[in-house]
Amino acid sequence: MSATPVRRTQEQRRTETIGKLVEATIESIEQVGYHRTSLGEICARSGVSKGGLFRHFGSRLDLIIAAAEEVAARHSAAFDDLRADGVPLGIDDILAFARARIRHETNVVWFEVLVAARTEPDLRERLAPITQSLYEMIEARAVANFEGLGLPEDLVRLAVTSAIHMFDGETIVSYSYPRPEVEAARMKSAVELFTALGKDLAAE
Template structure:
């Protein structure tokens, strides 16, 4: 006689809470990426997530706090992908590493950061809450770069200079190419960046060796 299948295990209250929060955050990310920050209203988030307004405000005290949580989640996902890819291919050269960085900047979820950074310029409340999140995100990106073999010869200051410069350039490139794409120039730009990075690493390494001798 076959046994009847066991009834599905009921989720705990904490599991249900985390599931609801995840749906709200994912829906906020999708909404900002698709329709922009200004159009990502509480109603739009609730419609996408299937969570009521009351349910939303049980977990987040405002639309703004939910938006900032969405930015934090995009940062977490971005860094997780980069760490995994670097671990899978530890021998990447500088050009391949820059290509990975550009790929992540062009990922649709990263649009959330573009939208929020632009909006924060004229929204003091958003700027106040987003600033520490952005600072931590950008600082961690530079720390992750320590795992790139080709950059280990740089000081922390020089590594930050290079990474932040490339980050800002790729941010601007993503925005401009949505209006005026230049695929041929973009390919050459990546080569130029790789040459510049290699030059910087070589020069700084030589200077450091001279100072030690």
């Protein structure tokens, strides 16, 4: 006797459709870029009609923002997983993790949207609080990780965001001018610099 099919609720169908649209938007931006990610492209990738899309999102901008929020949420979840056991990480682990997240294919979406926001005021305005929230999360995780070492919180926040910006630039340039040997040397120097800085301050 065959099992009776489980019927999904309206809310479950809604959640599934939104998930398909957001995932298709992320995939499209990552593969063909922000400007070529049209509503038609998103619908084709998701299998959702434009009518279905507009039942959940009022505009392309709304969908782009939902995709940016999802990318930020994935970064946040990755940081939580990294510290799941509560054991503090070393400078080398933190920097290696930060570089890996920045080079992750999903982060390409973040780059694309940030660059587009430079010349699109509406996008810039709506992306600003997501960006702020993401950086505050990263800084808070860094402060918590190095708690007990006596390091000034402001310095920890500055150090981690400086490293992220360094890896952002490195990643973008690497698409057209990859230099793995320089990148390896840069990571080694960064670990040595931050380690020495931490030891000096902890000794004061």
